[in-house]
Amino acid sequence: MQQHNLKITYRTFLRYKSSFLINLFGLATGLTCAILIFLWVNDELSTDKFHEHDAQLYHVMLNHEEDGGIRTDTSSPGLLAEALEEEVPEIKMAVEDSDPLWFGENFSLSDGEKFHKASGKFAGDGYFEMYSFPMKYGQADHALKDKKSVVISESLATRLFGSSKDALNKSLEWKLLHFTSQATVTGVFKNLPTNSTQQFDFVLPFSLFKDILGDGLHWGNYNTYTSVLVTPGTNINQLNQKLADFIKNKNQGSNVSPMLVKFSDLYLYGQFENGQQAGGRIMYVRLFSVIGLFVLIIASINFMNLSTARASRRLKEIGVKKSLGAGRKTLIAQYLTEALVMAFLALIFAIAFTYALLPQFNQITGKVLTLTLSPTFIGGLIGIVIFTGLLAGSYPALYLSGFKPINILKGHFRGSATEAWTRKGLVVFQFVLSIVMVVSVLIVYKQINFALTKNIGYDRNGVILVPMEGKATENIESYLTRLGEVPGVEHVSASSHTFTQNGSFTTGVSWPGKTEGTIIKFEQSRAYYDIQQTLGFEMAEGRSFSNQYGDETSKIIFNEAAIEAMGLEDPIGKKVNLWGEEKEIIGVMKNFNYSSLHSKVEPMLFHFKTDFLPNILIKLNTKNPRNVLSNLREWYKINNPGYNFDYTFLDTAYEAQYKAEERVSLLARYFAGVAIVISCLGLFALAAFTAERRQKEIGVRKILGASHFTIVRLLSADFTKMVLLAIVIGLPVSYVMANFWLQNFAYHINLEWWYFAISGAAALVIAWLTVSFQTIKAAQTNPSASLKEE
Structure with missing residues (x-):
């Protein structure tokens, strides 16, 4: 009997090739996404868990x-x-x-x-x-x-x-x-x-x-x-x-x-609020776990919807089989076999797709993930596939097989209202998820673009970081002076700070009027001459360090945030104490972001030093930076023998701070695209099902003079309402999620209304394009073909 069911399954797949391929592609794509996300999530959860203790x-x-x-x-x-x-x-x-x-x-x-x-x-x-x-x-x-x-x-x-x-x-x-x-x-x-x-x-x-x-x-x-x-x-x-x-x-x-x-x-839990762990990367792990689950659910819904839509074609087959003595168990076994065979074929293709996509996926995520088909992993996949197959095959197997053959053969079959609403509800659910993902992708993209283009208070373009090493550590003043004479080099300085992430900080600052018990954290950087000219930050008052004034070791510079926190008025010339040494304030720099936009600008100070300055900062002439770098490389060979000229562009280092967000954005973009495609397959399935159910109605309307446009509008109306309902539900949900994510940034974009309008309109247009194929096809069908009996 099982051999007979497999033969019938094979013939059915051949007969309905388009349904078979759509089902196979949709489910295989969903499983592929789920497997890739599982590999990424599993790697995240295993980080640092390998230690014996x-x-x-x-x-x-x-x-x-x-x-x-x-x-x-x-x-x-x-x-x-x-x-x-x-x-x-x-x-x-x-x-x-x-x-x-x-x-x-x-x-x-x-x-x-x-x-x-x-x-x-x-x-x-x-x-x-x-x-x-x-x-x-x-x-x-x-x-x-x-x-x-x-x-x-x-x-x-x-x-x-x-x-x-x-x-x-x-x-x-x-x-x-x-x-x-x-x-x-x-x-x-x-x-x-x-x-x-x-x-x-x-x-x-x-x-x-x-x-x-x-x-x-x-x-x-x-x-x-x-x-x-x-x-x-x-x-x-x-x-x-x-x-x-x-x-x-x-x-x-x-x-x-x-x-x-x-x-x-x-x-995973590296963020703290008021002394308590408050999340971190676990947010992305949870996000992608939910995305993987949703994509798999969407694919399963499509599988069921398309199976249901095509099952109505086989009502007479059911009636004939039952009238010839086939029992309900036989029909249930046949339809469940078809669904399970389809699901296992999708799994085979999903594994093949995963192997093919894994190198690109690793490149996007920055990981070295491998697909190891362990017994536990295979068992989990088989369990998912069996569940999906049984779920998708449950409608034709249990519902359709229960009809009396005489009612089917006389055409007295009608689906229940509950069944119709369930199917429509599933499609609405699919599009709600798709809309949320589209809005999320747009917001993440806009925020990252904002972070990379925002004026952060200093000019990082054309500035390179070079390690302080070799001859540079022997006589820093002579070395940097000669380095500044290389053709194409505009300014040279040095610092203990990289200006792309938080460095060291201190609370060891005392100032006139400081009240007892007041503690302020100052981001601190050792700095050399020309630090302002090299980085291009602006002075609100006073000046920066300069060799024109001789030894500057007793001088100090604060940013505006520091002066405000200390409550100093007319700070230039006033004396403060840093680690027991008296320092004179010679300048107040305008606030600039010395780390990512995740953090607000905090109090910062520069104090002049000629030692322990690990970073040389070089401002290049940006008209021809390649020639300048070539000049520096040749100069390095002569003046710092034994060391390679290794450098990092400051703007590249700055952008690297948002690598996690960029990867999340790119992954979300791909998965959102997949979710939309699979959701459209679901809409396609429902459109096919509706067109088949209303085949005779369409034929009668055309005979009575209905135009093609009238038929298309009639069939599209229900789908438009479903997508509009999904937009009404999805946009508020996406607003709450986007607003929550943006709170991770001290400086972020405003949620403009048109972000949501564009996403909703895109979902509606995509839905219309998807449905139009089936509705136009149905509208163009010859009425005689619609009304004739097989």
């Missing part, structure tokens, strides 16, 4: 109590780890490390012949015991104990010494700005997994970082990351309450309270 691994966050509320930050004092491990019994181990981004690519390693750029960090000697970055060679518990040791990755070992096996116990030289030292390779760790938020090429002992910090190593300087392993069974809420005053007891007058947050949660 994941359940006990926590990161120490600091809650800063300020006038505007509580601000949560990831960095902590360099003394904290040792104190926690010694004084808190619930903490089994505490390890400190530095952020590689603080130094960028300023680290250089020499194998004795030439220097190699690499991303490095400093970490405590228990780092490789706490985090599961397996050692390929060497011992994790001894690798960082000696101050002259270094642990490197497999790939860096191969780059430096030809192979990772030959690297152990080899010597190398490392340089960071004007710091340099010899080190011995005491360990080689396996290349870090792609789903690790920590990415680096080598690790140096944290004791070296303490030497670099010097007097900067104290309880009021937050320049370190601290991670802890708590003992199993520890109540984290109780421990956080116990730690609330830990730093305040060490540093009188401090406004910070430590808070332990599970390390693997920080990737």
